[in-house]
Amino acid sequence: MKKIKDKVGYLFISPFFLVFLLFNAYPILFTIYLSMTRYKGFGPKVFIGADNFKLLFKDPNLVDAFLNTLKIWGVNIVFQIFLALLLVMIFSDIKYKVKGLGFFRVIFYLPNLIAAATIALIFMKLLDKDYGVVNQVLFNIGWIDKPIGWLTKPIMAQMSVSGIQTWMWFGNSFILFMASVQAVSKEIYEAARIDGAGRIQVLLNITIPSIKPILMYVMVTGLIGGLQLFDIPFLITDGKGFPEGSLNTMIVYIYNMAFVHKNYGYASALSFALFLVIMTFTVVFTVMTNKKELREFFSNRKQVKARKKERSVLKGSAKYE
Amino acid sequence: MNDLNNFEKADDQVQKLNVQRQRVKKKVKRKKVIVYSMVYLFLAFMVIVAVVPFWIVIINSTRDGMSISTQGMTLIPGTSLVENYKILVENVDIGRGFWNSLKIATLVTVLSGYFSALTAYGFHMYNFKAKNFLFGIILIFMMIPSQLAFLGYVKWMTQIGLMDTHAALIIPSIASIGTVFFLRAYISAALSKEIIESARMDGAGELYIFHRIALPLMAPGVATMSIFTFIGSWNNYLSARVILSSKQNETLPMVISSLKALKIWYLNQGAIYLGFAISIVPIVVVFIFASKYLIENISAGAVKG
Numbered sequence: 001m002k003k004i005k006d007k008v009g010y011l012f013i014s015p016f017f018l019v020f021l022l023f024n025a026y027p028i029l030f031t032i033y034l035s036m037t038r039y040k041g042f043g044p045k046v047f048i049g050a051d052n053f054k055l056l057f058k059d060p061n062l063v064d065a066f067l068n069t070l071k072i073w074g075v076n077i078v079f080q081i082f083l084a085l086l087l088v089m090i091f092s093d094i095k096y097k098v099k100g101l102g103f104f105r106v107i108f109y110l111p112n113l114i115a116a117a118t119i120a121l122i123f124m125k126l127l128d129k130d131y132g133v134v135n136q137v138l139f140n141i142g143w144i145d146k147p148i149g150w151l152t153k154p155i156m157a158q159m160s161v162s163g164i165q166t167w168m169w170f171g172n173s174f175i176l177f178m179a180s181v182q183a184v185s186k187e188i189y190e191a192a193r194i195d196g197a198g199r200i201q202v203l204l205n206i207t208i209p210s211i212k213p214i215l216m217y218v219m220v221t222g223l224i225g226g227l228q229l230f231d232i233p234f235l236i237t238d239g240k241g242f243p244e245g246s247l248n249t250m251i252v253y254i255y256n257m258a259f260v261h262k263n264y265g266y267a268s269a270l271s272f273a274l275f276l277v278i279m280t281f282t283v284v285f286t287v288m289t290n291k292k293e294l295r296e297f298f299s300n301r302k303q304v305k306a307r308k309k310e311r312s313v314l315k316g317s318a319k320y321e
Numbered sequence: 322m323n324d325l326n327n328f329e330k331a332d333d334q335v336q337k338l339n340v341q342r343q344r345v346k347k348k349v350k351r352k353k354v355i356v357y358s359m360v361y362l363f364l365a366f367m368v369i370v371a372v373v374p375f376w377i378v379i380i381n382s383t384r385d386g387m388s389i390s391t392q393g394m395t396l397i398p399g400t401s402l403v404e405n406y407k408i409l410v411e412n413v414d415i416g417r418g419f420w421n422s423l424k425i426a427t428l429v430t431v432l433s434g435y436f437s438a439l440t441a442y443g444f445h446m447y448n449f450k451a452k453n454f455l456f457g458i459i460l461i462f463m464m465i466p467s468q469l470a471f472l473g474y475v476k477w478m479t480q481i482g483l484m485d486t487h488a489a490l491i492i493p494s495i496a497s498i499g500t501v502f503f504l505r506a507y508i509s510a511a512l513s514k515e516i517i518e519s520a521r522m523d524g525a526g527e528l529y530i531f532h533r534i535a536l537p538l539m540a541p542g543v544a545t546m547s548i549f550t551f552i553g554s555w556n557n558y559l560s561a562r563v564i565l566s567s568k569q570n571e572t573l574p575m576v577i578s579s580l581k582a583l584k585i586w587y588l589n590q591g592a593i594y595l596g597f598a599i600s601i602v603p604i605v606v607v608f609i610f611a612s613k614y615l616i617e618n619i620s621a622g623a624v625k626g
Binding site: 005006007008009010011012013015016017019020023024025026027028029030031032033034041083087090096098100102104105106107108109110111113114115116117118120121122123124125126131133167171172175176178179182224228230231235251254255258259264267268271272274275278279282 | 621
């Protein structure tokens with residue numbers, strides 16, 4: 001009776017695995033196969049082995065795309081974490097109790113909800129060189145006398161995308177940081193205050209160490225998300241990563257390689273390379289945040305092995321006796 | 322006499338001390354007021370930064386293109402909402418885009434919620450062979466970014482004739498790895514095996530038990546994930562853009578992005594802003610109703626780390 005019932009389990013998970021195999025696992029294997037062919041996206045597929053991958057190492061655009069991502073990510077993450085930490089400092093202060101955390105969390109999270117496609121177009125309008133609101137306002141205040149090409153100069157375009165990213169994500173980081181600070185007991189903060197620690201000391205010695213794992217998480221997911229950035233640079237730049245390729249991120253490059261330049265095989269190799277990069281970051285991140293657990297795991301294994309050895313030695317000696 | 326003098330002196334000193342104390346108190350109070358007003362000013366500034374783009378979009382969607390271009394930004398709504406809507410509808414089929422997005426996002430949310438609950442329950446309740454192996458596979462695939470599958474997926478859809486159909490965007494939601502993972506953790510806290518056993522004693526069928534007992538108990542977890550699923554699907558642009566090609570199948574983000582082609586920004590600005598507003602408002606409404614659960618859930622993720 002029990003055995004039949006346990007077999008029902010297969011029925012429960014079979015729809016998932018059917019779809020998983022057909023729509024998830026197979027396409028991955030298929031992409032890996034495509035990366036070893038010369039293929040235009042239509043017509044014949046010619047198997048060429050590792051040629052596409054050899055090409056990866058000679059591709060200057062790949063390096064550029066990666067550097068663009070790093071630049072956009074770097075500026076964004078600095079401002080994002082600065083803002084989030086400042087807000088955490090305000091809301092976790094012992095002496096000055098600031099009210100309305102619930103309200104502010106909701107408001108600061110709002111930019112994260114809107115479709116990146118819509119955000120791209122909104123900012124394209126707001127940052128427009130001739131008609132954009134931002135230039136109009138700066139002009140009226142008198143800070144500028146010539147319109148600034150926010151999206152037409154390479155560096156400005158990168159910084160604008162960074163700014164948009166910061167605007168979208170600072171609320172999310174703030175919520176994450178705040179939650180892990182609230183998990184720290186209030187008494188530690190009280191004790192620090194009684195000992196006469198200043199705000200900066202509290203920030204450096206209590207707040208940052210207590211949110212360190214989540215800080216790492218925000219930085220790494222930000223980088224991975226940055227590598228996958230598509231909607232905003234694609235729509236802001238007419239799909240080509242202009243001005244001067246400064247917004248040519250990895251996914252934009254892959255998209256254009258596959259659907260514009262019709263080099264589907266090489267595009268597949270590019271996505272495999274992207275996968276390897278992301279996988280490396282994920283593994284490094286997991287190892288760094290779980291150092292303690294990993295060390296325990298390995299020392300446990302060593303102990304188990306040592307015990308086994310001991311036992312076998314004992315057995316061996318027992319035999320000889 | 323001397324005593325009296327001393328008394329007066331002491332009194333004087335007490336008064337002086339009092340004055341000093343009050344001064345210090347005032348100083349502290351003044352400092353408090355200054356700090357609080359600075360903090361709240363900063364917070365107000367951040368609120369403005371977070372909200373002002375939405376505000377501009379909503380205000381500008383009620384103004385005509387000419388006044389937006391010539392008068393710049395204002396905080397007062399205009400009167401051209403209806404006109405803007407007419408221009409918008411003449412140029413793009415925003416109603417169809419809205420309907421398509423709503424249809425896809427709803428189906429994706431329902432399928433993902435139901436089948437993830439089913440799978441998580443299957444993994445939790447039954448001890449079949451290779452159970453841990455199968456769950457291990459799920460874990461490994463959770464680490465692989467969807468971009469790797471993307472190009473293969475597009476070609477595979479072409480081969481089986483699902484290109485340019487909504488099905489190609491909807492069916493994969495049956496296998497939502499992240500949701501299964503979340504619900505399996507949720508279920509072990511929310512569902513006791515005794516309840517299920519006692520239902521079995523009463524002779525209830527396995528699927529009946531799932532639908533009538535387990536699913537309602539898992540509902541809060543399913544609902545939380547559903548909000549994320551819905552927002553993600555509603556906002557999805559890349560895969561919709563690659564898979565869908567005909568005008569009648571376009572989703573809302575695609576319609577919005579085609580507003581870029583209305584080259585005469587000058588005349589049509591109001592209509593374009595109205596298009597943005599139409600895509601923003603539903604999500605903001607969903608969020609305002611669900612914000613408590615959402616933020617609790619994000620926060621819980623941080624504490625678990």
